[in-house]
Amino acid sequence: MLVEVSKKEYRRRFTTDPHMFISEAFIDVVENKCDRVVRLMKEDDSSMGLIAGIKDGVLKSPFSAPFGGFHYSHEYQFYYTISNFLTDLKEYIRREGLKGLSITLPPDLYQANMNAKLVNAFVKLGFTMVTPDICNWVDLKNFDGKWAKYVVEQNCRKAVKHGLTWSMVNDRESMEEGYKVILRNREEQGRKIHMTLDDLLAMNWIVPVDFFCVKNTEDNVLGVGVFYRGHEKIVQGIFMGDDLEKRNLGIMNLMYKHCFYHYKNMEVDYIDLGTSSFEGEPNVGLIRFKELHNCITSLRYTFTWAP
Incomplete structure (x- = not known):
């Protein structure tokens, strides 16, 4: 009992x-x-x-x-x-x-x-x-900078050619601008965010929260990645997204590349990049995008029961 x-x-x-x-x-x-x-x-x-x-x-x-x-x-x-x-x-x-x-x-x-x-x-x-959700993660132990498809590196070069830069940010202004990018990204895809920026940053009291931005030459945030370091060998990508109107610049390709190298250099073994489905409904484009970036696809199970 x-x-x-x-x-x-x-x-x-x-x-x-x-x-x-x-x-x-x-x-x-x-x-x-x-x-x-x-x-x-x-x-x-x-x-x-x-x-x-x-x-x-x-x-x-x-x-x-x-x-x-x-x-x-x-x-x-x-x-x-x-x-x-x-x-x-x-x-x-x-x-x-x-x-x-x-x-x-x-x-x-x-x-x-x-x-x-x-x-x-x-x-x-x-x-x-319940229909299992599809989730993706990357094995950094075996990451050597080579991608499943060469188009990833081509897009990274395109991003650099257009003056885009990647960095970790700690200032409130960049984080607020980045949060707005994530908010717009989710709204345009019909998805909700259940955390405010303050909720997100409050997690720093529990685990380190890393906030990365891709910016253009005018210092505007075009892409964001937010990660929790709450496990000895696994970091979790909590929010990742870009300005959909400028997606063709290779924003998220650059984000993935630099985040992978950043955590590999920290001797992290895996990055959990979360689900690529919502309530079991797959986001086919997102699955493909992650797999192009060497991600492994697996399932996350939910079970229910009522007497």
């Missing part, structure tokens, strides 16, 4: 996080976006645990992040440990009179072994698998 425990007790059992979105520091920042945060574990076994938020009667992990998922003592859990935990999770939903649950697992980049067993167990136990 699963029981709710205090933050202190939960953290006595689970001292490390598979990723930043289930860390206490992150949960503290976003807990006001749900009705209540619960920390669940089995009475007699601390092999697995779950931090989730209850929102409108539904248990959610995440409740305000790209993905959530489980804590575990190590990634090589026995299959029956995982299966029993998910069975008890159903019973917890029933016992508490909740409407259901929704859990989005991290991409395989973070926990391939656990995901394989979790996905199998979710399906076998009758959870509903």
Whole structure:
């Protein structure tokens, strides 16, 4: 049986996080976006645990992040440990009179072994698998400056020829201008942003937030990349976008190239470039663009269940 425990007790059992979105520091920042945060574990076994938020009667992990998922003592859990935990999770939903649950697992980049067993167990136990989102990431260990297609380097040269430059920025003015570029980019594609610039910069209290801009010769921001360094070997691309009217200048080609080199020089192993689909619907052009830049394509799974 699963029981709710205090933050202190939960953290006595689970001292490390598979990723930043289930860390206490992150949960503290976003807990006001749900009705209540619960920390669940089995009475007699601390092999697995779950931090989730209850929102409108539904248990959610995440409740305000790209993905959530489980804590575990190590990634090589026995299959029956995982299966029993998910069975008890159903019973917890029933016992508490909740409407259901929704859990989005991290991409395989973070926990391939656990995901394989979790996905199998979710399906076998009758959870509903939402159409998986397509996500992309790049292996910097094997990045040598050569691209899947030569057109990437051609576009980088075009950007330089037009006087575009890439740099990390720390001044508020550049960040505000860059945020407006991202905002327009998303609006023109019919997508919303759920974070203000202040929300974004407030994450600096939790993890380093890197803000990169591509500017033209008039010092106007044409492209933006925002990354979280919340993992020892993986950085996350949170927002990347450009001025759609000037996209033919090779803005994002230049952004990708310099960001890859920047993090490779920092001895980062991987860049998680997020999803290339929305609620399961693929953005074919974005997938192609990322794959041209040596990205690996994989799946991110979400499961739901209602009694």
